[in-house]
Amino acid sequence: MTITNWFNWSVKDLSNESHARPKLIPGFDQLDKRLQAALQERDVQKHQRKRTQAGGGQSQAKPKKLKTTRKQTPRVCKFQKVYTEKRKKLKREANMQSNAFQFRSRPVPDFERSHRRLERRKLYLNSLQTVTKPRCPATLATSMVALNKRLKKQRQSRKTSDFVPRINPGSSMDYLNRQPFTPLVKSSFTHPKPFHLHTSERALRRQVYDERKRIRMDRRLEQQTIDWFARERSEYFKLRKMTNFKATPNPWKQTRVTARKDSQAA
Structure with missing residues (x-):
């Protein structure tokens, strides 16, 4: 059985799948139907040999969007932040301490310390100006008595200081018997006085000690000279004695005398 009308078959009859449209060639419509069918079949086979994506023919649904929840940082991050801040603080303190103990040929004055001292001084001076107010009855009574005195x-001193003598008194003439005013001028020169220091006493004690030590040294030198003189004198007498002639006894003569004594005794 021969098939003569194969060129009239369409591509849809060969496969149910949808294929890509073949490329258009210039002058394709003017060709014979057999040539057009051959070209279309070649394009279909070439398209079938292409690699298709898995599940490409299926209708893929759009992926569902995930629900956007509120971002919450875990508690570990908060603790980590606290740790990093404390670590940085410790590093800063260590650097400040090392810089404080570092040797510098021209050190910079510590202005913060001086300011703190000034503040404490101001607070102390301000505290001295405060006056305590009496509260209990006993202190009130004593304070009132002291206030009256x-x-x-003050009134008496004001009367004496504000006294102005009258030129023509009508009652008394006591101002004439008063001593005349003599201005009191105090000398501003200073009269130096000797200082009673311990150094003068120590110098005196040292002088006495040096004198006693000198006397001891003189006595020791004198004794050494006396000993040396006696030693030299004794050596001199020994040498002098060795220079004197002294006869040595004859040993044979001594034996003869002893032999005679032995014979007489017998």
């Missing part, structure tokens, strides 16, 4: 003294 002080006011009385």
